Amino acid sequence: MSFDPSxxxxxxxxxxxxxxxxxxxFAELFYEQIARRDVVGQLAGLLEEARAAGASVIYTRxxxxxxxxxxxxxxxxxxxxxxxxxxxxxxxxxxxxxxxLPGPGDAVITNQQVGGFGTELAGLLEFRxxxxxxxxxxxxxxxxxxxxxxxxxxGYRVAIVEDACSAATEAAHAASIExxxxxxxxxxxxxxxxxxx
Numbered sequence: 001m002s003f004d005p006s007x008x009x010x011x012x013x014x015x016x017x018x019x020x021x022x023x024x025x026f027a028e029l030f031y032e033q034i035a036r037r038d039v040v041g042q043l044a045g046l047l048e049e050a051r052a053a054g055a056s057v058i059y060t061r062x063x064x065x066x067x068x069x070x071x072x073x074x075x076x077x078x079x080x081x082x083x084x085x086x087x088x089x090x091x092x093x094x095x096x097x098x099x100x101l102p103g104p105g106d107a108v109i110t111n112q113q114v115g116g117f118g119t120e121l122a123g124l125l126e127f128r129x130x131x132x133x134x135x136x137x138x139x140x141x142x143x144x145x146x147x148x149x150x151x152x153x154x155g156y157r158v159a160i161v162e163d164a165c166s167a168a169t170e171a172a173h174a175a176s177i178e179x180x181x182x183x184x185x186x187x188x189x190x191x192x193x194x195x196x197x
Contacts, residue, residue: 001159001185002193009056009130010161011151012043013116013137013144015100016061017093018086020138024093025086030138033166033173040099042164043136046189047100053194056128057106059096060116060137060147063089070112077114077142115146122154132157134192135184136164141176148184158184161192 018024020034034040050057064071064081066088073079081087087094089110102108109120125133133156135148144165151158160180167173177186 001187001191002195003055003132003134003159004195005050005053005055007130008050008132008134009058009125009128010047010050010134010136011058011060011116011121011147012047012100013060013135013147014062014139015043015059015096015137016063016087017095017097019062021093021097025081025084029168030166033168033170034138037163037166039138039164039166040097042161042189044099046134046136046161046164046192047103049189049192049194050134051103051105053196055194056130057103058121058124059102059106059108060121060143061094061096061108061110062112062114062143063087063094063110064112065089072112075114114143115150116143117147117150117154125156130156132159134159134161134187136161138166140165140167140173142167145176145180148180152183159187159192160184161189162186163188 019026073082148158
């Protein structure tokens with residue numbers, strides 16, 4: 001699957017210690033599948049290849065003010081965040097993990113919603129002339145899917161990098177990928193081909 005790096009961004013979802021780290025607040029829920037699928041290794045390779053090709057790399061992270069004054073607990077997942085007292089902006093566990101740290105020129109967008117697609121991301125994509133998104137990260141059936149659906153609704157061409165994503169279970173991941181296949185292209189890290197001039 002070919003992508004023009006000048007018009008493509010890799011959007012890497014929630015590469016934070018509390019979500020994908022072995023000791024994070026959500027490790028019991030997500031880490032077994034993250035490790036089994038080598039999501040961190042796959043993401044690291046995908047991001048490095050995107051940078052080398054000249055594509056945009058954008059991280060979305062979810063973090064809240066101390067005391068959670070900016071958290072709207074309107075879903076069980078966000079209620080879990082509040083109850084666990086995690087994803088507090090400025091803490092090590094809310095930061096992007098060491099193997100996936102942003103490089104020069106990468107963008108990091110912090111939001112307070114489950115999905116990563118919001119006004120800040122939309123504005124950045126428009127400014128950079130991006131019309132295609134490669135989306136990867138955790139969890140496939142929650143934040144990845146939410147971001148992808150919103151991006152499609154906003155007119156973007158979307159591809160999900162399936163082997164750089166995971167969910168709490170393999171079944172949840174597979175069901176999400178099957179559903180997303182009606183909205184987005186499904187690809188793998190090895191299948192991503194960066195067009196060269």
